[in-house]
Amino acid sequence: MGILHLLFIFLSLQWKTSRSQTWIKAGYWYTGSEYPIPNINSPLFTHLICAFAYINPSTHELVLSASDQPYVSTFASMVKKSNPSVKPLLSIFTQNGNLGDGGNSSNFLLMTADPAYRKSFIRSSIKMARLYGFEGLDLYVTTLLRTKGNMSNLGILFNEWRVAVDQEKLILTMGAHYSPELDLVSYPVDSVCKNFDWVHILSYDYHTSKIDNFTAAHSALYDPSSKVNTDYGIKEWIKRGLPASKLVLGLAYHGYAWTLMDPKDNGIGAPAKGIAITRDGTMSYEYIKKYLRSYGVDSVYNSTYVINYCTIGSFWIGFDDVEAIRNKVAYAKGKGLLGYNVWQVPNDYNWELSKAAAQEDNYSRHKRLLAISLCTAASFILLLGCIICYMRKRIISKGRPITFHILVANFQHPLKIKNKK
Numbered sequence: 443m444g445i446l447h448l449l450f451i452f453l454s455l456q457w458k459t460s461r462s463q464t465w466i467k468a469g470y471w472y473t474g475s476e477y478p479i480p481n482i483n484s485p486l487f488t489h490l491i492c493a494f495a496y497i498n499p500s501t502h503e504l505v506l507s508a509s510d511q512p513y514v515s516t517f518a519s520m521v522k523k524s525n526p527s528v529k530p531l532l533s534i535f536t537q538n539g540n541l542g543d544g545g546n547s548s549n550f551l552l553m554t555a556d557p558a559y560r561k562s563f564i565r566s567s568i569k570m571a572r573l574y575g576f577e578g579l580d581l582y583v584t585t586l587l588r589t590k591g592n593m594s595n596l597g598i599l600f601n602e603w604r605v606a607v608d609q610e611k612l613i614l615t616m617g618a619h620y621s622p623e624l625d626l627v628s629y630p631v632d633s634v635c636k637n638f639d640w641v642h643i644l645s646y647d648y649h650t651s652k653i654d655n656f657t658a659a660h661s662a663l664y665d666p667s668s669k670v671n672t673d674y675g676i677k678e679w680i681k682r683g684l685p686a687s688k689l690v691l692g693l694a695y696h697g698y699a700w701t702l703m704d705p706k707d708n709g710i711g712a713p714a715k716g717i718a719i720t721r722d723g724t725m726s727y728e729y730i731k732k733y734l735r736s737y738g739v740d741s742v743y744n745s746t747y748v749i750n751y752c753t754i755g756s757f758w759i760g761f762d763d764v765e766a767i768r769n770k771v772a773y774a775k776g777k778g779l780l781g782y783n784v785w786q787v788p789n790d791y792n793w794e795l796s797k798a799a800a801q802e803d804n805y806s807r808h809k810r811l812l813a814i815s816l817c818t819a820a821s822f823i824l825l826l827g828c829i830i831c832y833m834r835k836r837i838i839s840k841g842r843p844i845t846f847h848i849l850v851a852n853f854q855h856p857l858k859i860k861n862k863k
């Protein structure tokens with residue numbers, strides 16, 4: 443019976459794919475947030491990433507800043523207290539200077555050019571991971587593309603690093619720009635694909651109120667008027683050879699506030715005078731929620747860009763609320779990506795975004811299970827129909843045997859049956 447075989451194969455394949463894939467729910471925690479590590483809601487995540495360790499420009503070894511040391515060294519044990527199965531990773535900053543400085547990666551690229559320097563870096567990275575109980579390392583390389591470096595050296599570093607982490611059974615991930623290419627430099631995608639377990643796509647901060655004189659969707663999933671959007675970047679990574687199953691979508695738990703030129707012109711792309719509300723225009727989701735509540739204002743969801751925004755007087759805030767987060771996680775599921783990563787965990791408000799993201803995950807899985815069940819039910823009804831039909835014809839036409847295959851084929855082409863009759 444062919445149909446039963448097919449059904450069986452189909453079902454076992456479905457079970458296999460839904461079981462073997464671990465859906466990644468990763469979250470970054472940045473020391474600069476000063477958010478207490480024990481307060482992190484670990485059960486909402488599969489991986490928690492401590493940011494950052496730095497690279498000493500003269501020894502090329504990993505270092506921690508003196509003030510970060512007590513936090514980074516206890517991160518792994520603390521996040522495991524409320525979720526023993528969460529995997530803590532240590533993220534390595536590859537840029538000269540600090541986050542948000544707009545610096546370049548010249549020191550990092552210098553390290554990649556020398557075999558002895560690479561060895562020092564690799565050895566020290568594994569030593570620090572082991573010392574503080576991290577189960578993996580994350581290389582945060584977003585500004586690489588601002589420096590013209592030798593990308594083949596980067597490929598060599600990744601090859602050597604993979605061999606070393608494999609011996610230690612550590613996970614190796616990368617935090618990367620939303621698109622593999624900018625200006626004339628590109629990531630060595632083949633080497634990234636071969637050597638990293640997956641890539642955290644940092645799909646936000648496309649626009650800021652400090653730089654752009656128009657309101658904008660800083661974490662646009664789509665943008666009808668520009669290539670600067672997440673969907674474009676994801677497609678570009680895949681086109682260049684990184685499979686969807688190694689891509690982990692970035693979710694932003696922050697937004698940007700602009701001052702409008704004209705409060706009545708307040709859509710996405712409206713003329714603006716620059717920052718509003720905070721010193722640099724950035725706002726955590728928590729602050730945005732509290733700010734909106736204090737004015738009794740709700741945000742508007744825009745499905746063209748998949749972001750939320752709101753206007754309060756002449757202030758305009760663009761950010762991701764629950765709807766945007768849900769739809770982005772559904773996009774990641776739909777495109778067959780490996781999961782999502784959050785920047786950054788402490789910016790959530792009562793864990794609303796993290797819960798919504800985790801629920802969308804469950805919801806998508808339920809939808810898939812429902813689809814499987816419906817398919818199964820439909821197949822059985824079809825089969826039952828065939829059997830009944832077969833029995834009746836057998837009884838009517840006494841001894842004129844009809845095989846199952848013909849009946850199944852007839853079922854798929856009702857017009858042909860009509861013509862025959």
Ligand SMILES: *[C@@H]1O[C@H](CO)[C@@H](O)[C@H](O)[C@H]1NC(C)=O
Nearest residue numbers: 538539545546547548589590
């Ligand atoms: C990179 O930044 C450093 C300062 O941290 C500067 O001295 C150097 O000239 C910069 N290099 C490039 C290629 O921009």
Ligand SMILES: *[C@@H]1O[C@H](CO)[C@@H](O)[C@H](O)[C@H]1NC(C)=O
Nearest residue numbers: 555556591592593594595598
């Ligand atoms: C890049 O590095 C490799 C290996 O060190 C070297 O063979 C090659 O000449 C370098 N290319 C450039 C453009 O510097």
Ligand SMILES: *[C@@H]1O[C@H](CO)[C@@H](O)[C@H](O)[C@H]1NC(C)=O
Nearest residue numbers: 653654655656703713714715
């Ligand atoms: C916005 O900035 C661009 C250049 O960055 C400039 O051409 C344009 O005139 C500015 N628009 C307004 C309304 O200030």
Ligand SMILES: *[C@@H]1O[C@H](CO)[C@@H](O)[C@H](O)[C@H]1NC(C)=O
Nearest residue numbers: 709710711743744745746747
């Ligand atoms: C989203 O915003 C843009 C720009 O303001 C607008 O053109 C578009 O119609 C909006 N999309 C929806 C679905 O409302």
